[in-house]
Amino acid sequence: MLRNIFNGLTDLIYPKTCLACKKKFTTGNNPGKALDNFICGPCRKNILVNLPPFCSSCGRQLDKKNYSKNTCGQCQRKIFHFDRAFSPCSYTGTIKELIHEFKYRNKDHLADGLGKLMTNFIKEYNLPISYIDFIIPVPLYETKLREREFNQAHLLAKIIADEFNKDILTDVILRSRNTGTQTELDHNQRFNNVKGCFTFTNKRDIRGKNILLIDDVLTSGATASEASRPLKESGANVIFAITLAN
Ligand SMILES: [Zn+2]
Ligand SMILES: [Zn+2]
Known part of the structure; x- marks a missing residue:
């Protein structure tokens, strides 16, 4: 109770700047949800979550016309080296802004x-994390x-490893060349640009292991x-990939 009052007072004196829309906002008397300290209410509502059915390949929310095919239009022409990808959010609006802040502005x-x-997504959809x-x-x-x-x-x-009590391995693959930013490239150029840029280090025996690959965005x-x-x-x-947004 007392803590809430103090939080409220701090907000009055130092209102926060929303990291998504950059407007001032106050967290009110109910701060607590991790992201609510960084974004305002309207931006919170502007997080577009992916809802099932998901593309059985890239994890995007399926359009009605692709329900029967199980994969989205993009994936019907593509074979990935991972088995299946998942993302809780669509890469747009608030999440796009937050990922930008997270990556490029040291947040x-x-x-x-x-x-x-x-x-939360892993739990909600019972992904086979065990x-x-x-x-x-x-x-x-490395220079990046x-x-x-x-x-x-x-x-x-x-965060994921802590929640589900898993080990993180960072010495299994390395990025052996700088691929630059992919944002200006079209779909096929992106595949060509990253081709062969990851190398197996030979430091671990991963035969028969099931791996969860993590990245921020899957485009x-x-x-x-x-x-x-x-x-x-x-x-x-099996390799599953999970990214924050797609
Ligand atoms: Zn905002
Ligand atoms: Zn897809």
Whole structure:
């Protein structure tokens, strides 16, 4: 009670700036939900969650016309190296803004709230997390990691690993060249751009293991697919990928 009053007072003196719309807002007397400390109410409502049925390949919410096919229009022409991908949110609106803040503006403290969207999704849809042997965050190229100081995929992986008591392995694959930003590239260019950019390190025996690959966003699926390639070639059994948004 007293704490709520104090939080309310701090808000009056120092209203927060919403990380999505950049307007001032107050958290009121009920702060607590991890993301509510960073975004205003209207932006919270503007998080577009994916609802089933999901594409059995990339995890996007299916259009009615593709219900019977189980896969979305994009995936009917594509084969990925991972078995199946999932995302709690659609990559638009508030989530797009937050991911941008998270990655490029050093808002690493957003990891808790964003990771929670992923752990909630895993629980809500009963993803077979108990069969997962370990979690692998998609690695960054080393100079990029130095610039950014953290790998956003690794921060999200930590939240998931903690929640489900799994080990994270960061020495299984590495990114052996800098692929630059994919944002300006079209669908096919993205696949060509990342081709062969991940290497298996030979430090672990992953034969027969089930892996959960983590990244922040899945757009074309090229990065997650390419990161899965050396894992599959080295004997991994099932690879699921989960990203915050797609
Ligand atoms: Zn806002
Ligand atoms: Zn799809």
